[in-house]
Amino acid sequence: MALESESHLKYHLLDDDSEKGETDNFLSQRSSSSDDGPRSWYKPRRLPMRDLLAILPWGVSVVLAVLCLVLLSKLQRISEEFGSYEAGFRFAPGVPLEEVRFSGSPHFYDNGTSWRESVDLTVPWPENMQLLGDPSPEVDKNWNDYIGKRYFSISEEEAIRAWGDKRHEYVDQKDGGYTAG
Known part of the structure; x- marks a missing residue:
């Protein structure tokens, strides 16, 4: 394998006689400007595709939840428009509301024997x-x-x-x- 020289690599020598410590020299080199212009030592990282795929189900869930709430509120308003007999249902005056007590269920005494209401003839x-x-x-x-x-x-x-x-x-x-x- 032949050694190739990379022209885009640049090396900076650290000054050993400097009053700065090794860390200061390293940090100053990273934050110093080069031929390409000023560069920050921090590069904002882009979200990789797998992070986007991990976020996607949550985003879809939020959108669907909001959509369900909107549709539910509209459905509730529609059902309130119709009402009921007890709560202002608009009906013809010739149709009376009659409440009837259901008496078909058996009843039980404390001792366990059953009884039922007599039939109203x-x-x-x-x-x-x-x-x-x-x-x-x-x-x-x-x-x-x-x-x-x-x-x-x-x-x-x-x-x-x-x-x-x-x-x-x-x-x-x-x-x-x-x-x-």
């Missing part, structure tokens, strides 16, 4: 429908009225495709075949 159907309680023809009739024609019969082939070996749990005793719905 003056209330129109279906609010007065008795669906809970001891088995009776009235409860059965109400369930039939309530679910109507929801359930229907299917063939054995359809039952095999739907339930496989568990199809025997859905045998339709009344109409034959299997009950689905």
Whole structure:
């Protein structure tokens, strides 16, 4: 390998007779001007690509968060325009607001036994429908009225495709075949 002289390298001799210490000479050489003009010993470093890639997800997250907040505030304003019956909903005067108390849930005494409110027969159907309680023809009739024609019969082939070996749990005793719905 041949030694090549680099013309752009410049060497500065340190003055040993100087009253300055070694550190002072070194620092003065770095901050002194050269042929290219004054140079600072500190060069601002540019962000390498990997630093930019590390910052990118945070920047995108901030932009998306701001966008979500803006859209959420607009959506909230739109929903406030419609209102509700209780909070100033604009509706035709012929449509009254009626609050109804739901009484279908069972209640329990402290000893664990259940009780329920009696059915108000003056209330129109279906609010007065008795669906809970001891088995009776009235409860059965109400369930039939309530679910109507929801359930229907299917063939054995359809039952095999739907339930496989568990199809025997859905045998339709009344109409034959299997009950689905």
